[in-house]
Structures are given as structure tokens and as C-alpha cells.
Amino acid sequence: MRAFFQRFARHRGALLGLVILTAVLLMALAGPFIYPRNAFELVGQPFREPFGKYLLGTDSLGRDVAAGIVEGARTSLMIGALAAVAATMLGTLIGGFAGYFGGLLDDVLMRTTEFFQTIPSFIFAILLVALMHPSVQSVVIAISVVSWPPMARLVRGEFLALRNREFVQACVGMGMTDMRVIFLHVLPNCVSSIIVTGSLLVATAILTESGLSFLGLGDPNVMSWGYMVGASRDFLRHAWWLCAIPGIAIMLTVLSINLVGDGLNDALNPGLRRM
Amino acid sequence: MTTLAETVLDIRNLTVDLPAWADRPQAVSDFSLSLRHDEVLCVVGESGSGKSVMSRAVMGLLPAPHVRASAGTILLEGEDLLKASMPRLRDIRSRRISMIFQEPMAALNPVMTIGKQIEEVIKVHTGLPRVERMRRIRDTLAAVSLPDPDKILRAFPHQLSGGQRQRAMIAMALILEPSVLIADEPTTALDVTTQAQILALIKETQAKRHMGVLFITHDFGVVAEIADRVAVMQRGRLVEFGDRDRVLNDPQDPYTRSLIAAVPRLIPKAGRSAENASPVLAVVGLDKVFRSGGGLFGRGGRIVHAAKAVNLEIRRGETLGIVGESGSGKSTVARCITRLIDADRGKIVLDDVDLQGLTRKALRPYRERIQMVFQDPYGSLDPRCTVGSLVSEGPIVHGLGRAEALARAHELLELVGLDRRVADRYPHEFSGGQRQRIGIARALALRPEVLVADEPVSALDVSVQAQVLQLLSSIRDRFNLAMLFITHDLRVAAQVCDRIAVMRLGEIVEHGSTASVFAAPRHPYTRELLSAVPGRSWEARRAPP
Numbered sequence: 001m002r003a004f005f006q007r008f009a010r011h012r013g014a015l016l017g018l019v020i021l022t023a024v025l026l027m028a029l030a031g032p033f034i035y036p037r038n039a040f041e042l043v044g045q046p047f048r049e050p051f052g053k054y055l056l057g058t059d060s061l062g063r064d065v066a067a068g069i070v071e072g073a074r075t076s077l078m079i080g081a082l083a084a085v086a087a088t089m090l091g092t093l094i095g096g097f098a099g100y101f102g103g104l105l106d107d108v109l110m111r112t113t114e115f116f117q118t119i120p121s122f123i124f125a126i127l128l129v130a131l132m133h134p135s136v137q138s139v140v141i142a143i144s145v146v147s148w149p150p151m152a153r154l155v156r157g158e159f160l161a162l163r164n165r166e167f168v169q170a171c172v173g174m175g176m177t178d179m180r181v182i183f184l185h186v187l188p189n190c191v192s193s194i195i196v197t198g199s200l201l202v203a204t205a206i207l208t209e210s211g212l213s214f215l216g217l218g219d220p221n222v223m224s225w226g227y228m229v230g231a232s233r234d235f236l237r238h239a240w241w242l243c244a245i246p247g248i249a250i251m252l253t254v255l256s257i258n259l260v261g262d263g264l265n266d267a268l269n270p271g272l273r274r275m
Numbered sequence: 276m277t278t279l280a281e282t283v284l285d286i287r288n289l290t291v292d293l294p295a296w297a298d299r300p301q302a303v304s305d306f307s308l309s310l311r312h313d314e315v316l317c318v319v320g321e322s323g324s325g326k327s328v329m330s331r332a333v334m335g336l337l338p339a340p341h342v343r344a345s346a347g348t349i350l351l352e353g354e355d356l357l358k359a360s361m362p363r364l365r366d367i368r369s370r371r372i373s374m375i376f377q378e379p380m381a382a383l384n385p386v387m388t389i390g391k392q393i394e395e396v397i398k399v400h401t402g403l404p405r406v407e408r409m410r411r412i413r414d415t416l417a418a419v420s421l422p423d424p425d426k427i428l429r430a431f432p433h434q435l436s437g438g439q440r441q442r443a444m445i446a447m448a449l450i451l452e453p454s455v456l457i458a459d460e461p462t463t464a465l466d467v468t469t470q471a472q473i474l475a476l477i478k479e480t481q482a483k484r485h486m487g488v489l490f491i492t493h494d495f496g497v498v499a500e501i502a503d504r505v506a507v508m509q510r511g512r513l514v515e516f517g518d519r520d521r522v523l524n525d526p527q528d529p530y531t532r533s534l535i536a537a538v539p540r541l542i543p544k545a546g547r548s549a550e551n552a553s554p555v556l557a558v559v560g561l562d563k564v565f566r567s568g569g570g571l572f573g574r575g576g577r578i579v580h581a582a583k584a585v586n587l588e589i590r591r592g593e594t595l596g597i598v599g600e601s602g603s604g605k606s607t608v609a610r611c612i613t614r615l616i617d618a619d620r621g622k623i624v625l626d627d628v629d630l631q632g633l634t635r636k637a638l639r640p641y642r643e644r645i646q647m648v649f650q651d652p653y654g655s656l657d658p659r660c661t662v663g664s665l666v667s668e669g670p671i672v673h674g675l676g677r678a679e680a681l682a683r684a685h686e687l688l689e690l691v692g693l694d695r696r697v698a699d700r701y702p703h704e705f706s707g708g709q710r711q712r713i714g715i716a717r718a719l720a721l722r723p724e725v726l727v728a729d730e731p732v733s734a735l736d737v738s739v740q741a742q743v744l745q746l747l748s749s750i751r752d753r754f755n756l757a758m759l760f761i762t763h764d765l766r767v768a769a770q771v772c773d774r775i776a777v778m779r780l781g782e783i784v785e786h787g788s789t790a791s792v793f794a795a796p797r798h799p800y801t802r803e804l805l806s807a808v809p810g811r812s813w814e815a816r817r818a819p820p
Contacts, residue, residue: 166655170714173613174669174721175642188659 007267014263020256028073035067039223047239059232059242069249072225076253079140080206086144088198091151098152099159100182110156113149121146125208129217136219139212143205154197158190192268199264203257210250225250283487284310284333284455289347291328291337302328302342304511310455313485315478317498320508321736326491330457333489334374335364351455370400373448377460379440383432390428393447400451415446419476438469445476452484459491466600467763471807474501493736495538496766496810499523507531523813537741539766541814543789554588555757556612556645556725561585561621563607581607582618583781589725589757596760596772596789598804604781605761609729612759613647614638625725643673646718650730652710656702662688662713663698669721687716691746708739712746719750726751729761744771765808769793777801
């Protein structure tokens with residue numbers, strides 16, 4: 001465990017990413033205490049510049065931008081994490097069964113995966129949200145439905161390689177059930193790749209969520225960074241900060257998650273870096 | 276070999292440092308050796324002895340910056356290679372010193388024809404015109420006995436057999452007529468019959484061109500076959516150096532002595548007859564065909580008949596060996612018997628029950644009666660489980676309580692020569708031989724009647740190999756096991772097997788008691804195999820154990 005942290009810390013970018021991510025996380029957690037009021041509530045005059053009475057100014061309707069950023073952090077992280085977890089579980093399950101059992105099941109599952117991959121994922125997500133009514137739940141479902149295929153392909157590859165390793169053969173030869181072999185012996189040996197890819201899925205999920213709410217397809221009752229950018233894009237010329245601040249928030253969060261993902265990759269798969 | 280032959284390569288006090296995370300500070304320590312014109316000098320050692328690092332230091336191929344030569348000189352005809360500049364080294368390589376590697380498939384560029392690769396060597400070093408280059412390549416390919424040089428020239432590496440690839444590598448190394456050839460385990464990846472041909476080729480070429488050959492190997496049979504002089508390495512140091520016959524027959528250093536004593540003899544041990552016992556496992560008419568590369572409609576694929584009508588019987592208390600070269604189907608048979616793969620046809624009868632007819636689920640209770648020991652000590656243990664849980668898991672799956680299973684695991688770990696305290700540790704903390712012991716304990720935990728051992732010692736060093744073989748025969752006797760022993764190594768087979776089945780291209784071509792097969796082989800292929808075992812002539816002169 002200590003070696004893991006040492007390898008992680010050797011990656012400077014990953015440390016920076018971890019710091020930013022922790023800050024965003026703390027902000028999201030502390031949000032209800034700093035800004036107990038609803039972020040949609042009108043607090044003062046519209047178009048106040050940042051660092052005046054309001055820390056990050058106010059938007060076209062006179063809503064506090066700082067309150068929106070804080071609540072948006074909660075939305076982004078929650079949706080990102082939920083969607084990534086759901087996509088990881090679905091992808092692992094499908095990829096794992098396809099890789100372990102092979103044959104006809106593999107063909108059926110992988111053709112299905114390819115079917116999902118042929119549809120451009122963002123357009124597919126728009127379609128799914130449009131079919132359901134816009135809510136946090138439907139956004140999470142839409143994002144996970146479009147982002148599991150890469151995970152399934154990765155896990156299938158790992159399972160294919162592990163299935164023929166001698167220690168797995170030994171388990172089968174001892175008379176273990178397939179489920180036991182899969183969950184106790186094969187899966188634990190590819191957890192590190194799953195964690196790394198899963199952490200990067202969080203970043204793409206946040207981007208997709210921002211895109212959806214930019215287009216007005218997010219939950220109308222929940223403040224989100226994408227929505228903030230979308231709602232103020234008409235005022236870009238005379239109130240630039242309304243787009244820039246949530247935009248920077250999205251960029252920093254996604255960047256930090258990617259950096260942490262890289263650091264995890266180095267720390268969990270040390271063999272790849274040496275030499 | 277002339278006694279006054281001059282030295283061509285002189286290594287003096289060579290020390291190669293390892294990076295901080297390695298298990299010892301130096302790969303090679305204060306190592307001195309001189310190679311003469313016109314001789315084959317074998318450097319022998321077990322894995323980790325530093326022999327490959329030493330040879331790479333000569334070629335300037337150490338993995339910089341982590342591993343570097345920190346002291347000493349390497350003089351090639353008086354010029355220090357360690358001090359030579361990069362351009363100078365490039366000029367020397369191939370022209371005056373060449374290297375061939377263990378795995379020709381990995382050492383050749385897969386997307387370039389053999390002809391182009393060899394031609395490149397000439398182009399880089401000389402200004403010969405194309406006609407002259409092609410003439411030279413054809414001559415050299417013919418000199419390494421490659422049939423139809425024109426066809427080989429246009430072939431890609433994957434289109435050649437393993438032996439042909441190694442010949443092409445040798446041709447490439449010889450093309451500029453270097454005075455020194457370094458051969459790093461050049462026959463280890465080859466089958467025994469191919470190995471014999473390549474060894475003969477290297478010896479013959481060396482004599483014809485009066486080269487100095489530095490031959491790295493771990494196999495004393497190969498040493499006996501090819502060496503003029505022998506250097507023995509242990510943990511980076513030279514422990515013994517002398518003429519071949521002196522080192523092989525009268526080793527002075529205790530380490531050399533123990534290494535040579537551990538080389539299994541080619542003379543079969545007195546076979547124990549188990550004729551009167553009834554067979555516990557019978558394989559009848561086993562067939563298995565592998566299809567690969569077929570398109571969507573299953574056409575155009577390659578078909579390999581890995582087992583053709585194989586019949587076997589094993590009795591309690593005896594070891595049946597299946598010997599054969601790679602691709603002979605011996606591992607396929609082992610995996611069909613343990614039902615890790617399903618045979619196409621045939622019966623696998625264990626005490627009147629045909630396992631082949633059972634579904635995966637119905638088979639499960641029978642699995643514990645046939646257990647397997649695998650080849651790769653690094654790949655056959657789940658790296659994320661402790662040794663205790665690895666050994667006890669089988670019995671737990673078959674319904675034994677956790678505490679009892681763990682107690683049984685402790686007992687077995689002691690039986691295979693490990694401490695019971697190792698149960699809390701993870702596989703990566705153990706050496707190859709210790710892991711193989713853990714694998715054996717795991718197989719025994721289910722109290723099997725049949726033990727299938729698939730090349731259980733071929734990944735181990737010779738001294739460890741002897742201990743593991745000893746352990747396998749002692750547990751066979753203790754538990755009255757029927758043992759199926761798969762190996763490509765006839766020396767090992769001679770030591771452990773009571774009966775032998777020789778496989779070739781999926782068929783058993785000869786079958787009989789080990790003593791009779793070795794003394795009077797009937798099938799021409801068996802004869803070919805036996806005569807290809809390296810070091811046969813040395814065997815007759817070896818001191819009795």
C-alpha cells in the first residue's frame with residue numbers, strides 16, 4: 001500500500017489533479033452550508049461583475065454565480081460518478097462473460113457491443129434523454145448506456161488473456177464453479193485496469209452531462225455547469241464571466257480526473273513504466 | 276584447437292552494476308575470461324548467474340542507463356569495447372563481432388523479408404554493389420544449409436520453421452565474416468532434433484572460419500556437445516574455467532560439481548513394474564482437432580490434428596511418461612484428460628466412469644480425483660491469493676470445513692518441503708522451485724488418484740529440477756498415485772518414468788517400458804529423438820552417481 005502511494009506521488013501531475021479534485025469535492029460537500037439557499041433564487045441585480053458584492057458576480061436574471069458553481073459541482077460529480085459506476089459494472093459484466101465463456105455468447109455480446117459503438121455516443125445520449133423526461137436519473141441512465149462499450153471490450157480482452165493462464169486452469173481443474181473462478185480469481189486480477197479506465201469514464205461522463213445540460217436536456221430543477229454556460233451564451237460579449245467561470249470549472253475538474261487516472265495507472269501497473 | 280592460439284576477445288575484471296531495486300548490487304563481478312581464435316567457449320550458469328548480462332556487455336547492449344559496466348576492460352583484438360564510441364561500436368558490430376539470440380522470431384523483423392534484413396547488414400557496413408551483395412547472401416544461406424536460398428530470401432520470418440529462422444539468424448551474423456560470434460542460448464527455444472542440427476552447424480561453421488564462439492547456455496548436454504573450453508558462472512562470478520573434458524569429468528569447484536551431478540542421466544532407472552495392478556485411468560481412442568483462422572463461414576482455416584486415436588492406461592503407483600517435441604499433442608492429451616479442453620471423440624475412463632460423457636456440472640465431483648501440476652511456476656498460482664488459501668481452496672470447494680482445509684494445507688506445505696508459516700505469504704515472494712512445490716501441494720490437497728504433470732520442471736534450473744523430480748517420485752510412492760508425466764526432455768523422462776509413450780504429430784508412435792524404449796527403440800522417430808539428445812557421448816564417460 002505504501003509503495004502504491006509512492007508510485008502515485010512520483011507522478012507530479014497526478015498530485016496536482018488530486019489536489020484540484022479534492023477541492024472540488026470539498027466544495028460540493030460544503031455547498032449546502034455556504035449557500036443554503038437554492039441556486040436558482042434571484043439574489044440581486046443582474047450582470048454584477050465578479051469580486052464585487054458577489055464573489056463571482058450575478059447572471060442575466062440576478063442569480064448568484066458562486067452558488068451555481070457550488071451546486072453544479074455537486075451535480076457534476078454525482079452524475080459523473082454514478083454514470084461511471086453503472087457503466088463500469090455493465091461493461092465488466094458483459095465483457096467478463098464474453099471473454100470467459102467465449103464461443104456463441106462472446107459473439108452475441110460483442111456484436112451487441114459493436115452495435116452500441118457504431119452510434120455516435122453524444123447523439124445517442126441526446127436521443128435517450130429526449131425519449132425519457134429530463135431528470136438526473138435519465139441523464140445518468142443515458143450516459144451509462146453510451147459509455148459501457150469501451151469498458152466491455154477492455155474487460156473482455158483481460159478475461160480472454162487470463163482465462164488461459166495456468167492458475168485459472170488450475171481452478172477449473174479443481175472443480176470450482178465458473179462463477180467462483182470469475183469473481184474470486186479472474187476479476188481481482190484485472191481490477192487495476194478497470195479502476196483506471198473507470199476513473200477516466202468519470203471525466204467523460206462529466207463532459208457528456210455538461211453537454212446535455214448545455215443543450216437544455218439536463219434536469220431543469222438542478223443547477224449544472226453545462227446549464228450555466230448554455231443559459232449565458234447570448235451574453236458572452238458583455239458578461240464573459242458567466243460562460244468562462246463554469247467553463248473553467250468543467251475544464252479543471254475533467255483535467256484533474258484525467259491526471260488522477262494517469263497517476264492511478266502508473267501506480268497500479270508499475271511494470272508499464274519501468275525500462 | 277591449438278594451444279598457442281592467440282586471444283581474440285579478452286575480458287578483464289568486468290563488473291556490471293545493477294540498479295538499486297535489483298536483488299543484488301552487481302550482475303557481473305570482477306569477471307575475467309579470454310576467448311581464443313578458433314574455439315567454442317561455453318559459458319554455463321543457472322538463471323540469474325549473469326551470463327547473459329556479460330554477453331550483452333561485450334556487444335554494448337546493456338539496458339542503459341540502469342545497468343552499466345562500472346569497471347574492467349573488454350578487449351577485442353586489443354581494442355577496448357567499453358571505451359569505444361557509439362560510431363566505432365556500430366562499425367565493429369557485425370563486421371568483427373556478431374550475436375545470435377535465443378528466440379529468432381523475436382530477433383528478426385517480422386515485416387521484412389529475410390533477404391532484405393541480411394542485405395541491410397551488408398549495406399550499412401560496406402559499399403558492395405547489389406549483384407555482389409546478393410551473391411554473398413546466397414552463398415551464406417547455402418553455407419548454413421538452408422534449402423533453396425532464393426525462396427528463403429523472399430520469405431518473411433513467420434513463413435519459416437524455428438530451425439530455419441535460427442539458420443537465417445546465423446547467416447545474418449556470419450555475413451561479414453566476424454572473428455567473434457556470441458550465441459546467447461541459441462538452441463533453448465528449439466526442439467531437440469532441430470537443436471542437434473543447429474549445434475552441429477555452429478560447430479562446423481566455427482571450425483571452417485576459425486572464429487571464436489562465445490556460447491551461453493544453461494545445459495550441460497549442449498556443453499558436452501559443442502564446447503572446447505567451459506566457464507562456469509555463479510551469481511556474477513567465474514567459479515570454474517578449463518577444458519571441456521576436464522570440467523565435465525573432473526570438476527574442481529563444489530558448485531560445478533553439484534550442477535553436473537544434478538544433470539539427469541540418460542540411462543533409465545530400474546523400472547518398477549506395476550503390471551499386476553489394474554489401471555485406474557484408461558484413455559481410449561482420444562481425438563482432438565483444433566481449427567483456427569477460419570472466416571465467418573469456417574472456410575480457409577488451419578486444421579491441426581492434435582490427438583489421433585490416442586490410447587493410454589495408467590496404473591496406481593506408476594509413472595507414465597508422454598514424450599514428444601512441441602506440437603506433438605502431448606499437452607493436448609493432458610488437458611483432455613483433465614477436461615480443461617473437450618476432446619472430439621474417445622473415452623476417458625476413471626474407475627469405470629467415462630468422464631468424457633459427463634457434462635461440466637456432472638463432472639465436478641470427479642475433478643478432485645484427477646489433479647494437475649502445471650509448467651509455469653510464475654503463471655500457475657493466482658498472484659492475489661495467499662499460499663494458504665491457494666492450497667486450501669480446492670478442499671473447501673469440495674465441501675471441507677475451512678479450518679480442516681487449512682490444517683490440511685499446512686500439513687501438505689510441510690510435506691513438499693516448505694514451512695507451514697509460508698501459508699500467509701503471497702506467491703511472488705517465492706522462487707520458481709518453491710512455487711512449483713506450492714503447485715504440487717495444491718494438487719495433492721484434493722487427495723487425487725491421478726496426478727497429471729505437464730512439463731513440471733522444464734522452467735526450472737537444473738539443480739532445482741532434480742529436487743522437484745525427487746519430490747514428485749516420493750509423493751507418488753507415498754500416496755500410491757498414478758502419474759502422467761508430460762515432458763520434452765528425454766533425460767528427465769529416463770529418471771522418472773516407468774513406461775513411456777512417444778508422441779509425434781498427435782499420434783503415439785511407440786509405447787513401452789522406459790528401459791526397453793531407451794535400449795531398443797523400434798520406431799525411427801524414437802531413434803531420431805534419442806540420438807538428438809545433447810551430450811550422449813559424454814554420458815558413457817560420466818562417473819556413476
